Amino acid sequence: MAGMACATYLKERGCEVTLFDKGRGPGGRMSTRRIAQDGREFRFDHGAQYFSVSDEEFARQMKAWEGAGVVARWPHDKPDAWVGTPGMNAPLKHMAQALDISFATRIVGMHKQGTAYTLCSEAGALPQTFDSIAVAVPAEQATTLLGTIHFDMARQAVGVSSSPCWTLMCAFADKFSDAPESYRSDGAIAWAARNSAKPDRDAAECWVVQAGPEWSRQHLELEPQAVVPMLLEEFGKALRADLPEPLLATAHRWRFAFPSAGNAGCLWDSEKRLGACGDWLAGATVEDAWLSGRQLARTMLREG
C-alpha cells in the first residue's frame, strides 16, 4: 500500500517510476489468498481484515475507489470500516494497473555509483539504473536494504519491532448457524471473521482466524501443519463449539505483522535521494501506510 501510494502520486505528476515486489501479485499485508480444492476455489483475506478512514485525503481516495467498485463499507466492527471488493487486495490491483511493477522480484541489495542507483535481485543485478529510491517494505526488511547505504535510516528501522501473527484459514461445508460474523478477544485467538460476511464475497463458509501476539510469539517457529490443529482447537474453544471437520485448513505466519510504529511519517535524504515509507513510520494500519507513501512522494517532489 505504501509503495503503490507513493508511486501513484509520483507517476500522476510526471515521474517515471518502477516498482519491484517479492510477492506474486499486489497485496503485501493486504493479500487475498486463493486456494483451489476439489474443483472449488476458496478465498481468504489473510492479512488486514478491514481499514478505517480518518484522514480527509484518504476519505477522498476511498470515494474514488468506491466509484471504481474496488472498496465497500463493512460497518460490522466499526462504523467507518471499509474492505476491498471482491478481496482485500482489490484497491492495490486497481492501482497496479497504472504502474510498472515487476512481481516475484526480491531486492537483496542496492548500490550507488555517482548519482545512479543499481539494484540486485536474487537472480542478479538488474539492468536499469535509478536516480532515486523509495524503500517501502516492513522495518525489519528495510534494515537490511538501507544498511549498506544509509546508516542513520537503517538505525531508525532497527528501532522498530513488529509483533507476529499466525493466521489460520479454514473452510467448512456448511454455515455455522449460531456463530457471530466476527469474534475478538485478547486470548489465544485475537480475532476471527467469517470471510463470506464481507460484501461481494462468495458464499463458501470461509473463516480467517488470527492468533494473538503472545500465542504467535510462543509458537513462531513451528511448521504451519503443526499450527493448524492447535488453532482449530483454540478457535473451537473461542466459539464454544465443536467444530465440524474443515474442508480445508492452512496457516500463514506473518512474522512482521504489526509494527511498533514511529511518527516520522516517512524518511527522505535529498542528498542521497533515498527514502523510506510504510506503516512502521506512521502507525500500524492500512491508512497509515497510504499516508506514509503519499508523504514520501510529496517530500521527494518538494525537496528534489
Ligand SMILES: Cc1cc2nc3c(=O)[nH]c(=O)nc-3n(C[C@H](O)[C@H](O)[C@H](O)COP(=O)(O)OP(=O)(O)OC[C@H]3O[C@@H](n4cnc5c(N)ncnc54)[C@H](O)[C@@H]3O)c2cc1C
Ligand atoms: C494479520 C494482519 C492483520 C492486519 N489487520 C489490519 C486491519 O484489520 N486493519 C488495518 O488497517 N491494518 C491491518 N493490518 C496492517 C496492514 O496490513 C498494514 O499496516 C499495511 O498493509 C502495511 O502496508 P505497507 O505498504 O507499509 O507494507 P506491506 O503491506 O508489508 O508491503 C510491503 C511490500 O514489500 C514487499 N517486500 C518486502 N521485502 C521486499 C524485498 N526485499 N524486495 C521486494 N519486495 C519486498 C512485500 O512483498 C510487500 O508487498 C494487518 C496486518 C496483518 C499482517
